[in-house]
Amino acid sequence: MIDASSGHPTRHPTSLPGDPSPRSPEALEVLPSTVAGPADREECWRRIGVTGDRSCRELETYIHCRNCPVMAEAARAFFDRLAPIGYLESWSGILEERGARRDLEVVSVLVFRLADEWLALPTTVLVEVTKERRCHRVPHRTGGVLEGLVNIRGQLQLCVSVQRLLGIEGSASAPKAPAADSIRVDDPELRRLLVVERPGRHGPDRWVFPVDQVAGVIRVGQATLRAVPATVSQSGARFCQALFDWQGVMVGILDETRFLDGLNDQVRST
Amino acid sequence: MQLLTFTAGGQTYAIEATCVVEVLPAVPVRAVPRLPDYVLGVVDYRGRLIPVVDLAKRLTDDFSARRLSTRLLVVEFPWRGRPDTGQPTPKARLGIVAENMVSTLRSDDVDTVFPTMHLENSPYLGKILRLNGQTVHMLIVENLLPAELASGLFAAAPEPPSS
Numbered sequence: 001m002i003d004a005s006s007g008h009p010t011r012h013p014t015s016l017p018g019d020p021s022p023r024s025p026e027a028l029e030v031l032p033s034t035v036a037g038p039a040d041r042e043e044c045w046r047r048i049g050v051t052g053d054r055s056c057r058e059l060e061t062y063i064h065c066r067n068c069p070v071m072a073e074a075a076r077a078f079f080d081r082l083a084p085i086g087y088l089e090s091w092s093g094i095l096e097e098r099g100a101r102r103d104l105e106v107v108s109v110l111v112f113r114l115a116d117e118w119l120a121l122p123t124t125v126l127v128e129v130t131k132e133r134r135c136h137r138v139p140h141r142t143g144g145v146l147e148g149l150v151n152i153r154g155q156l157q158l159c160v161s162v163q164r165l166l167g168i169e170g171s172a173s174a175p176k177a178p179a180a181d182s183i184r185v186d187d188p189e190l191r192r193l194l195v196v197e198r199p200g201r202h203g204p205d206r207w208v209f210p211v212d213q214v215a216g217v218i219r220v221g222q223a224t225l226r227a228v229p230a231t232v233s234q235s236g237a238r239f240c241q242a243l244f245d246w247q248g249v250m251v252g253i254l255d256e257t258r259f260l261d262g263l264n265d266q267v268r269s270t
Numbered sequence: 271m272q273l274l275t276f277t278a279g280g281q282t283y284a285i286e287a288t289c290v291v292e293v294l295p296a297v298p299v300r301a302v303p304r305l306p307d308y309v310l311g312v313v314d315y316r317g318r319l320i321p322v323v324d325l326a327k328r329l330t331d332d333f334s335a336r337r338l339s340t341r342l343l344v345v346e347f348p349w350r351g352r353p354d355t356g357q358p359t360p361k362a363r364l365g366i367v368a369e370n371m372v373s374t375l376r377s378d379d380v381d382t383v384f385p386t387m388h389l390e391n392s393p394y395l396g397k398i399l400r401l402n403g404q405t406v407h408m409l410i411v412e413n414l415l416p417a418e419l420a421s422g423l424f425a426a427a428p429e430p431p432s433s
Contacts, residue, residue: 076370082337096316
């Protein structure tokens with residue numbers, strides 16, 4: 001990374017002699033020492049730090065180089081240089097552009113699949129996505145929505161079947177329209193457990209449920225959301241707050257309040 | 271309380287992080303003629319024009335040096351509205367260009383506080399804090415601009431778009 005002839009780090013754009021946007025003649029004056037960059041600095045984190053052989057004694061104190069004052073000082077020195085050509089101008093553009101889109105509300109959701117249905121939950125209620133593991137059945141209580149208990153980080157949590165809550169038919173067979181669903185992958189290895197939580201009356205209200213596939217977290221603009229048609233016959237529709245199109249599939253965003261209320265009702269009543 | 275620190279003339283100054291809207295690279299400023307030299311001009315900030323003050327020029331004789339660490343800080347400016355109508359302009363914003371705007375401080379471990387000096391020529395200087403071996407001078411943002419200049423600059427500001 002270090003150019004041996006000059007000692008300057010080569011990965012950073014070098015300073016520029018003529019600044020393209022003088023704010024005022026006085027502002028153009030830059031101390032020569034600030035242009036050079038951290039030339040005299042040995043990049044110790046590459047030699048004896050976390051990206052080196054970890055022999056630095058300070059690591060016992062700071063654990064990671066990013067907590068060490070030496071690196072903080074180097075970072076400070078890195079910023080002590082002129083901006084690369086066009087950098088500040090590009091930020092002018094960003095400010096204007098983001099200004100035009102500023103009132104676009106965005107929700108962040110986790111998209112997952114249950115049998116043939118693609119669903120999404122707001123990430124605000126999501127705690128964890130974890131590998132599928134054994135569910136311990138509870139005598140006389142399991143069979144409905146409650147599947148049993150699972151061990152999540154040493155704690156037993158209620159495991160439920162959202163499929164049964166929403167009334168989604170389990171179809172282990174081939175999808176109805178395989179061509180239309182490009183992101184679907186049928187593989188038991190991809191099954192995951194989702195852990196969701198909301199504050200309840202007696203401490204946090206936590207649920208675990210298995211899903212067939214997790215597609216990831218995406219951000220959806222409010223403008224692209226569609227209302228759930230009132231005529232939808234599926235009973236699960238009452239748990240959805242909106243629909244949106246994503247990579248050619250229709251995804252239903254679950255209303256977290258109604259969804260968790262529904263789980264509570266179903267499990268406590270049986 | 272968290273403080274955002276920066277320097278002017280080699281001295282460290284700070285404001286409370288709660289009044290910071292955003293810290294940006296020091297983007298080019300559109301100059302406005304016949305303003306005091308420490309008002310650099312205006313900048314298009316997300317669809318509105320905000321006035322920009324060079325802190326180094328306000329506090330010392332020199333402009334801020336142009337480096338990556340010299341940044342544009344956008345703050346809430348507590349402007350009380352036009353004196354003639356008394357109508358407050360909600361969310362008046364001011365840009366401040368200052369050097370070495372790269373770190374924050376926690377004020378939990380303040381050692382000593384030197385109370386605000388009431389200086390006629392520099393009403394924008396607040397209390398002086400001593401923490402972690404550093405001496406930091408707090409800035410009073412609303413006094414950075416003289417009242418007359420502030421009402422001139424902000425009276426023209428449109429209502430922020432409702433969101």
